[in-house]
Amino acid sequence: MPDSRVLTLLRRPLTVLALSLSLGGLPAAAQTLTVQLVVTAPDLRGAASVTVQPGDTAFSLARRAGLSVEALLALNGLTRPDLRVGQVLTLRDGPRTHVTQPGETLYALARRYGVTVEALLAASSLPPGAALRAGQVLTLP
Template identity: 75%
Template sequence: MSVCLLLGALLVGGAGAQTAAGPAGQVSVTVQPGDTAFSLARRAGLSVQELLTLNGLSSPDLRVGQVLTLRVVPLTYVAQPGDTLYALARRFGVRVEALLEASALPPGAVLKAGQVLTLPVGATMPVGTSVPAGASVPVAPVQAQSFTPPAPAVGAAGAASPFQPLTPTQTAPVLQPGSPMPRSQTTDTPSPLAGAGDWRAAALSLLNTPYVFGGTTRAGTDCSGLVLQVFTPLGVPLPRTSAEQARAGQPVAPEALEAGDLVFFDTEGAGRVSHVGIYLGEDQFISANSYQGRVTVDHLRADRYWGPRFVGARRVLPGAAPLAVNR
């Protein structure tokens, strides 16, 4: 009964897909006129690829009357000390918004130890983990492994990662001093890069490097650590944290961005810089992405996550005079 109710809640307001309960943890969906793989997957809390894989499909093209199978994972999780919505969403392979909706939490909610969360349909369990006290056993889980929360990454001062639960309303923050990112417990120094005379090649050579909070090497790096690895070999002195780097160089207006400029983001909604990347041109930038767990290239303004959180840019490479931002 709970499986059917959960799926019904997810499909409420949808465009016509008819569902029927099947074996435990499974529901069949009959495709109706106007349905698409994207709309059905979104209503079920799955990605399109998950929907296709579950049904053995190689193409997202659907036909009316086609019966698709969804796998429902009604799982609850008891929040542990140090957990954040952002970290749990990444751990279970879901969106923060989906986790908030499934648990009936308001946007920007902050977790408390012992709080019981309901994971959305499509949540998966990390491999090689065990069920924490208070977590329910999933019905027909996508992955049978269960999960023990690791301790949150901390720096020398014991502070948690700068990526915290997001508030939905941004307040047009400007570049200003923020709380500094804690240094790693190790004494990492930027690793030398082959061909460092070409900053672009140096930056792209770090693609897919694992994200490690406080890291500054090819073994693992955070966002400001990536910037140091690229620019330190060029003789460009920069401070350690993204908030400090946001005061280096000269300000650049968004319309005057050039490749090599540093771009800054407020990922906390608190009106201060908490993330940095390197602009590559053509609305793309490279950064150490903690959500993806690696160094990635993303769109700047076109991306619905990064665009609203972009707060400004600085030019640290010698070259054309930057266009100052009016304050």
């Protein structure tokens, strides 16, 4: 199992990792091999939202999403570019949707998207107590 510190590094944009191996049996000058791996953050173009990770900034997220910082702030009703780890930011305007998968529940989806079950039902024009079907398209509030 990888060390949790390595996993944290892998989530940060433009992180450089170094690995050293000892190659015994070779001359001393050739016993260490150093490899550098540059890990870049994924492109966010087309994503509906993103959760702020340690090291993320409004500038870096806006650039990865193909937005200006001003547009990112406006989409999220922010006046300052100060972000909190765990904060969920909207990256595009317009209604967001979710296609249900087998076994998903309204309660679990409401928790995932940070809304109430009632708000999810209302946005999707569903009656109280509605059951979900796989493949159903829900509108997210």
